[in-house]
Amino acid sequence: MHAFLPAVDCAPFLAAELERSGAKAQADEATGFVFADTLPALPYLAFARQSLPESTEVKDASINGWADQIITRIAGVLPDAQPWRLHLWTAYGEGRAGLHRCSLIRAALNERLKKRRRALLRSLEDGTAPFTQETSLVQAVLTGPDAGYISVSSAPQTLALRAILSPFIGGNIPHAEDKAAPSRAFAKVIEAELRLGQQIERGQTCVDLGASPGSWSYVAIQRGARVTAIDRSPLRDDLMRNPRLDFIQADAFKFRPEQPVDWLICDIIAAPQRSIDLLLEWLRERQMRRFIVTLKFKGTDEYALMDQLKELAPPLCQDFRLNRLCANKNEVTAFGIAAGI
Known part of the structure; x- marks a missing residue:
């Protein structure tokens, strides 16, 4: 299963775009995501803000449980000694509860990596630079306090999917501000x-x-x-x-x-x-x-x-x-x- 976060108010248009590409797609009002059985043959989706290839549904109320789920998905999967990034974000609510929960999961994950997978911790990188041939991307998105999805895109797939896979968390970039510009365009x-x-x-x-x-x-x-x-x-x-x-x-x-x-x-x-x-x-x-x-x-x-x-x-x-x-x-x-x- 592949999950896609649509641009604002674009879920039906993204589903239609995926259907035209040959995929079977369905928008889920509960999570806000669009799900498809295959990736598009031509890797371009105008209405997808972010993609989560090969995503797995996770239901776990425990902070430590989420950290363990992430380690299980990446151990032995990510290429050795190559850089990887972790996008841990929330797609529910408007308050700080989800953000706080993500911070706790990240802290628990780091502690486990220190004890069990130091090589993975050393190759973990931050930033929004364009993906390279060696970059892998791990995404964990919470769609509720005890539910969400994990997606692992291993190098070199990450670079191959760069048109639909954003180095920005959730594919979101805040609007630039410049009052001296002739217009907001x-x-x-x-x-x-x-x-x-x-x-x-x-x-x-x-x-x-x-x-x-x-x-x-x-x-x-x-x-x-x-x-x-x-x-x-x-x-x-x-x-x-x-x-x-x-x-x-x-x-x-x-x-x-x-x-x-x-x-x-x-x-x-x-x-x-x-x-x-x-x-x-x-x-x-x-x-x-x-x-x-x-x-x-x-x-x-x-x-x-x-x-x-x-x-x-x-x-x-x-x-x-x-x-x-x-x-x-x-x-x-x-x-x-x-x-x-």
Whole structure:
């Protein structure tokens, strides 16, 4: 059994997405998770915030019992002397009781590892850096005071599933805050960068399609990148005056750079099929090295359009992601690294 934590209010859409991939899926209102009998053949799930592959249900009221359950699952399973991470989190309630319980389980687990499995304790690491070929991920999620699930993803499976398996606990990234940005849309760029493990850097080149009022260009300029912003309307005055910004008043869908750029960033308001086609054209024409592109929806009828992107984009990419970001509204963001540029 595989468990998936859906993005907020997206359980039915995640279940439908899994069904389209060939899995038998069911949303569980009691836990908030969606369960499926198989992983998707194409490892992309736009509406999954976090995945728990090969999850096992645990019912134990004891702190020590949970610690023992985790050790039983990982002993002899995790590759020797290779790094692993533990995501121990709660998916029930809104108070601190669940968090406190997780802290107690972690403390009990550490004590047991010190006594029985020192090698495992030495290779346990913290952090949210992108997974490597050697990283394993152990997840223990409490869905109630005495119930939950344990999932173990051993290397190199963790890296292979990086598009649906997040290095962030529960797949959650708090919204970035910057009152100086033209709008809150800038948070989508920050979150996509964090999930990808790469960010816009000083000296790089960016094309921002549909740039006005300028929140995505703002992020790139703050980082020291040079931005070509394309829109029918100008950006905020201070951005228009910035020497690292070149503004071109034009149709964003028709623009192409003279040579490949480091980043294509696009938060344009358009029908999702147009944005999908735009991204695929840029990838096929090898116009950018990395990309962040928002797909904006009206209602829910067009969600299945993303299936073509799951099939056609990955062969053109070194790394491809498709996620309903924490900062998205009725949107999904495609981001990644293009192949061979």
